[in-house]
Amino acid sequence: MENIIRIAVQKSGRLSEDSLRLIKECGIKFYNGTGKLKSTSTNFPIEFLFLRDDDIPGYVADGVADLGIVGENELVEKNKTVNTLKKLGFSKCRLSLAIPKGQDYPGLSYFEGKSIATSYTKILGDYLKENNINAEIHEISGSVEIAPSIGLAEGICDIVSSGSTLMMNGLKEVEQIFKSEAVLIANPSLKDWQNDIVQKLVFRINAVQQGKSNKYVLLNAPNESLDKIVSLIPGMRSPTILPLAQSGWSSVHSVLNEDQFWENIEELRAAGAEGILVVPIEKMIL
Numbered sequence: 001m002e003n004i005i006r007i008a009v010q011k012s013g014r015l016s017e018d019s020l021r022l023i024k025e026c027g028i029k030f031y032n033g034t035g036k037l038k039s040t041s042t043n044f045p046i047e048f049l050f051l052r053d054d055d056i057p058g059y060v061a062d063g064v065a066d067l068g069i070v071g072e073n074e075l076v077e078k079n080k081t082v083n084t085l086k087k088l089g090f091s092k093c094r095l096s097l098a099i100p101k102g103q104d105y106p107g108l109s110y111f112e113g114k115s116i117a118t119s120y121t122k123i124l125g126d127y128l129k130e131n132n133i134n135a136e137i138h139e140i141s142g143s144v145e146i147a148p149s150i151g152l153a154e155g156i157c158d159i160v161s162s163g164s165t166l167m168m169n170g171l172k173e174v175e176q177i178f179k180s181e182a183v184l185i186a187n188p189s190l191k192d193w194q195n196d197i198v199q200k201l202v203f204r205i206n207a208v209q210q211g212k213s214n215k216y217v218l219l220n221a222p223n224e225s226l227d228k229i230v231s232l233i234p235g236m237r238s239p240t241i242l243p244l245a246q247s248g249w250s251s252v253h254s255v256l257n258e259d260q261f262w263e264n265i266e267e268l269r270a271a272g273a274e275g276i277l278v279v280p281i282e283k284m285i286l
């Protein structure tokens with residue numbers, strides 16, 4: 001059989017859609033029908049395992065899967081030995097402590113002697129220890145935000161993104177203890193041929209990520225402003241400059257980070273740039 005690597009991705013949930021989109025943007029094709037828990041790509045040497053996210057760090061550490069996509073929160077909580085190859089920029093969230101919104105919060109000492117419900121007993125336990133707080137950790141596996149209202153615990157430690165789940169359950173966020181996003185992880189003892197495939201995948205992911213954070217910019221400028229404009233949008237090696245049909249004017253093409261573009265836009269306009277187009281880039285290889 002052809003040598004292929006295995007990647008574990010979440011079957012369904014907050015990681016799965018973006019994980020699969022990234023793989024597809026890398027040009028990797030596979031069948032992903034409902035209920036199918038294993039699938040092999042038709043054009044890249046990779047097999048997909050669709051799993052619960054809790055199991056992904058363990059499967060990658062044990063070598064059942066060579067790679068995995070998982071949240072940093074789950075990775076640190078499971079405390080398995082894997083290599084983190086890349087941050088992936090999606091499923092961004094934080095682990096926070098929250099208490100009923102009517103309570104005064106004097107600082108972390110609030111939690112001394114109190115009980116806290118969470119699914120993240122390791123991360124919370126380490127945090128409390130570092131801060132010399134003695135609190136009882138009450139482990140529950142989901143719907144953590146309900147705990148204070150049913151008398152199960154006085155505070156909670158759970159994932160927060162928009163904050164709306166906390167709000168809807170009468171809670172307020174009082175401490176952010178961990179920031180998380182999806183990461184690509186790998187088994188630490190991959191063979192050379194496995195690493196070669198992993199490197200090809202990472203190369204494609206880099207190209208997709210660089211494409212997303214950069215834009216292709218085209219603008220028209222009077223020739224006397226070209227030096228100034230080139231200094232504002234220097235591009236990868238240097239911008240392309242093409243003459244317009246109208247004499248004395250040029251078209252300047254360049255690539256730059258979108259944030260940098262917005263920072264420079266007034267200076268570009270002041271230098272005489274006009275007809276500015278900003279176009280998305282699908283892949284970018286440096």
Ligand SMILES: Nc1ncnc2c1ncn2[C@@H]1O[C@H](COP(=O)(O)OP(=O)(O)OP(=O)(O)O)[C@@H](O)[C@H]1O
Binds near residue numbers: 012013091092181
């Ligand atoms: N509201 C959110 N916004 C952004 N990212 C989130 C959010 N909630 C969770 N995440 C991230 O996505 C990961 C998966 O969350 P999800 O809620 O799908 O987990 P789950 O219910 O444990 O799924 P599974 O059934 O696979 O065990 C979390 O570990 C976290 O990294």
Ligand SMILES: O=P(O)(O)OC[C@H]1O[C@H](OP(=O)(O)OP(=O)(O)O)[C@H](O)[C@@H]1O
Binds near residue numbers: 014143158160164
């Ligand atoms: O701050 P917010 O934007 O409200 O997001 C936070 C919520 O999102 C996650 O749950 P999810 O909705 O994924 O449901 P789950 O409990 O089934 O995992 C997490 O467990 C929080 O409850």
Ligand SMILES: [Mg+2]
Binds near residue numbers: 052053054
């Ligand atoms: Mg889970």
